[in-house]
Amino acid sequence: MPAPWTRRKSTTPPVEETAPAAPAVGKGRPTPRRAEAEAARRRPLVVTDRKAAARASRERLREERGRTRTAMETGDERYLPARDQGPVKRFVRDAVDVRRNVGEYLLFAALALVLVTFVVPPEQALYATFALWFAVLAVVVDCFVLNRHLKRQLTARFGEVPVGSVRYGVMRALQIRRSRLPKPQVARGAQPR
Known part of the structure; x- marks a missing residue:
């Protein structure tokens, strides 16, 4: 038995050697210059x-x-775009655009309260912080109400609530009305299309 570190011999039959081809005499053309x-x-x-x-x-x-x-x-x-197409998304956009949403005023309220904290004494700036938290709480409650409202309307009109459509409406409600895209197509207080 050979040692494990030695190599085994190949078991394939040896290849017959053929006569080597005649070497090429030349390539048939002169070597081009480097520039060429x-x-x-x-x-x-x-x-x-x-x-x-x-x-x-x-x-x-x-x-x-x-x-x-x-x-x-x-x-x-x-x-x-695909995220905004379809009758369900159009209905959700219109249902959000016909009502006044607290979320669209949050940015203005936050900006005003931050400016107030720079003007008033520090003891009274604490009240501005509480007012900002109250505004955020009001937005959360408004989004909850909008969520239930949209689910009810979508079930009544389309028979089911498509996935993502309520979240689409809530995110739209948090934007300032003038900056919403697609632009609102219905007036406040009108009926959704």
Whole structure:
């Protein structure tokens, strides 16, 4: 028995050797000079066809973004992003836009209360902090009420509450009305479409 560190011999049959091919006499042409070889390898870094394709792609994306921007302002369903399309999302947007939401005023209240803390003495600034916490609590309660309201309306109109639609409405309610996208299409106090 051979030692474990030795190598075994191959069990494949030996390959028959054939006569070597005749060496090539020459390549049939002279060796190019260095300048000629470099000139042959040189090509443009960016092919003009690629440039034209990239330009067309950028133009197409610009047009698509323009259509999407216009749709966000006018409410055109065809060009809205996928997250905003469909009758359920339109109904949720309208249901949020017809009511006054406490969340849309939170930013203004917070800014005013922060400015008040710089003006008043420190003992009275504590009341501004309590007022800010009260405003946050009011927003949470308003979002809870909106959540129940949306669930009830969606069940009555569509038979079920689609996943994510209530959260979509609550997030919209927390935005300032003028900055909402897609822009509100109904007036306050009107009926949702």
